């Protein structure tokens with residue numbers, strides 16, 4: 001008998017249920033809270049977020065009528081675009097109450113073809129045709145990767161693609177090659193992020209995720225880095241948040257505003273200097 005894992009609702013809600021109004025101040029109207037994709041230099045942030053969604057969904061080879069699972073759907077736009085532009089039915093799951101409420105209101109025009117649930121992947125047990133995961137595995141922790149990939153493998157049909165976008169540490173060889181040395185300051189910043197921003201979050205390198213995926217029966221078809229795109233995304237969020245400083249403090253507090261500015265500007269520098277990377281990993285069920 002297997003015991004079901006319980007999703008880390010408290011840790012995740014502590015971050016995402018801060019205030020939808022606060023997040024609206026710095027995310028583009030798309031409410032995408034992950035790296036955009038500046039496919040062309042002259043793109044606005046909004047356009048680059050739409051381009052990121054398209055980049056991810058195109059890799060899922062969606063066919064009309066299929067069922068797509070969006071694990072960690074955030075405020076819902078990826079699932080909504082999948083229904084609108086690819087003719088699928090989508091189920092978005094998130095641990096955030098505020099996100100579910102927002103996504104349900106936002107998808108009214110789709111007449112139930114995009115369904116949003118307050119549910120963890122740990123509790124999801126229905127067969128689906130495709131799975132997309134955009135920056136949610138950072139919350140799962142390595143001890144659950146095996147169970148996560150085994151479940152995805154069980155829920156998908158043979159040969160199905162699955163797309164994961166994830167923040168990663170560069171591979172050891174890349175760190176050596178670029179002489180990336182981790183300092184005391186880096187350790188303190190990582191502790192700040194884990195304790196004050198993303199409680200219980202954890203990063204690994206892409207090869208670690210691919211190893212667990214392989215053990216579960218997936219092949220890695222492609223890995224695409226969006227490293228400079230994340231630096232640009234974070235610069236854009238920082239500028240918007242700074243421009244809305246007063247409103248942000250009114251909605252939350254001076255302390256929260258300062259912490260978010262420190263986290264967003266700090267992370268931008270980590271992508272710029274190469275100590276952090278963000279990748280889209282295309283998997284295929286073998």
Ligand SMILES: C[S@@+](CC[C@H](N)C(=O)[O-])C[C@H]1O[C@@H](n2cnc3c(N)ncnc32)[C@H](O)[C@@H]1O
Nearest residue numbers: 032033034072074094095096120121134136139
């Ligand atoms: C950084 S947000 C990304 C949201 C969205 N994919 C985007 O691109 O904007 C991470 C998301 O992962 C979700 N999440 C974290 N752990 C989860 C779990 N165990 N099951 C389902 N969703 C989870 C959070 O609720 C949140 O929606």
